[in-house]
Amino acid sequence: MDEVKAPKSRPAGRVEVRVDECKGCCYCIEQCPPKVLVLGTTLNRMGYRTAKYVGEGCTGCGICFYACPEPGAITVYKDKTAV
Ligand code: SF4
Numbered sequence: 001m002d003e004v005k006a007p008k009s010r011p012a013g014r015v016e017v018r019v020d021e022c023k024g025c026c027y028c029i030e031q032c033p034p035k036v037l038v039l040g041t042t043l044n045r046m047g048y049r050t051a052k053y054v055g056e057g058c059t060g061c062g063i064c065f066y067a068c069p070e071p072g073a074i075t076v077y078k079d080k081t082a083v
């Protein structure tokens with residue numbers, strides 16, 4: 001019987017937060033399924049703590065983008081070459 005192998009990795013993605021567009025509402029942080037967004041400790045020019053990507057674990061699902069009320073605050077990149 002042939003062995004069924006699991007994919008090497010899930011589809012990967014990453015996000016970038018434009019800190020000066022972010023109001024720190026945390027909607028993206030609350031909605032992210034793998035919980036890879038956190039609230040940073042530094043303040044942006046408007047005095048808000050802003051969302052921050054922990055650097056790994058993003059699947060590129062885009063939920064944070066749709067959850068964010070601030071146009072242009074968060075951008076999702078999906079790696080289409082990931083297995
Ligand atoms: S794209 Fe999905 S996994 Fe990546 S940070 Fe946004 S909600 Fe989380």
Ligand code: SF4
Binds near residue numbers: 023027028050069074
């Ligand atoms: S949802 Fe948008 S405005 Fe709110 S913390 Fe996340 S990136 Fe910032």
